[in-house]
Amino acid sequence: MIDMVAVNREVERGRAELAASSEGILSLKQRTRIWVAMDDPDDPEASYRHRTYLKIACVRHVQHYWDRTFPSNPGVEEMLALTQALIDRKADPKRAEKQAEDFFDDIMAHTDVTPDLEPAIRVADAASGTAMTACYRNPDYDIADGTEDDDELLPASLEPSYSCASAAAGGMNWQPAEELDIEARRAFWTWYLDEAIPWALTT
Numbered sequence: 424m425i426d427m428v429a430v431n432r433e434v435e436r437g438r439a440e441l442a443a444s445s446e447g448i449l450s451l452k453q454r455t456r457i458w459v460a461m462d463d464p465d466d467p468e469a470s471y472r473h474r475t476y477l478k479i480a481c482v483r484h485v486q487h488y489w490d491r492t493f494p495s496n497p498g499v500e501e502m503l504a505l506t507q508a509l510i511d512r513k514a515d516p517k518r519a520e521k522q523a524e525d526f527f528d529d530i531m532a533h534t535d536v537t538p539d540l541e542p543a544i545r546v547a548d549a550a551s552g553t554a555m556t557a558c559y560r561n562p563d564y565d566i567a568d569g570t571e572d573d574d575e576l577l578p579a580s581l582e583p584s585y586s587c588a589s590a591a592a593g594g595m596n597w598q599p600a601e602e603l604d605i606e607a608r609r610a611f612w613t614w615y616l617d618e619a620i621p622w623a624l625t626t
Contacts, residue, residue, distance in 0.1 A: 425624065429460040437616050446600055447592070447609030449616070451582060452571035461624065462562055470562035475510055477623035478553040479503060481587040484614065485546050488590050492543035498526050502550035509557040516558035523558075527551035542590040549586035556583070588612060 433456045441449050461477075462470040482503060489499045502523060508514035530547050534540060556564045565582050573585040574597045581589075589595045592608035 424465060425461060425463045430457070430620075430624070433457040433460045434616050434620060437612075441609065441612050441616070444609075445605075446596070447605045447612065448596055449588075449612040450571070451573045451576075451585065454582075454584065455566045455571070457620065458563075458566060461620070467562060468560075471560050472510060473623050473626070474562050474565075475506065475553070475557050476626040477619055478549070478556070478583040479506060480619040480622055481584045481615065482546065482550050482553055484611070484619070485542070485549070485587045485590045488542035489546040489550075492540060498530070499546060499550040502526060502554045506554045506557045509554065509560075516560075520555050520558045523551045523554035538593070542593055545586045545590035548581060549583040549590070552581065552583045552586065584615060588615075 433453070437449055437453050437457060440453050441447065458474060461473055463473075482499065486499055489496075505514060505519055505522060509516065509519055527547055530544065534544065536544055570576060573582060574595060576582065576585075577595075585596075588608050588611045591611040592603045592605065594603045
């Protein structure tokens with residue numbers, strides 16, 4: 424059974440951290456504490472689904488950046504469909520992982536990443552990462568190495584919710600605040616705490 428008292432406590436800590444952050448950042452360290460609280464020790468499969476659906480919700484929330492920039496490319500939608508197939512055990516994990524890797528590698532190989540394309544690229548990264556992590560059926564995939572700072576995962580293994588927040592902000596945590604939309608990043612993380620987590624836990 425999930426300890427909802429612990430979940431709510433960690434979500435409240437997340438809200439306090441976000442409110443205190445002049446840059447609108449919800450740290451990987453605090454998100455990790457929330458994810459740990461979300462785990463059901465008696466049901467690893469449910470924990471996997473909840474964490475995967477949380478990533479799907481994040482990609483959906485910012486998918487419009489991709490759709491607006493690459494309207495004829497269904498890649499992000501295909502990654503989300505692949506993730507659902509993995510959840511439902513209707514896709515081969517090894518083939519799915521290669522498909523997810525190839526999707527993002529192809530985007531990077533054929534796209535000149537300019538600031539105006541950055542949000543769409545981050546959505547693609549999040550969608551690819553969501554599918555790849557879903558291949559392992561391990562609810563603790565994202566916290567196994569104990570990393571506490573999102574930017575320590577650059578350049579190749581960003582956690583999907585961070586990629587989505589970066590899409591909303593137009594850049595990453597390490598970039599100067601004047602280059603970013605700080606309030607959009609704060610709004611994303613507020614939505615994450617207030618809406619995405621409760622939704623994922625009931626899905």
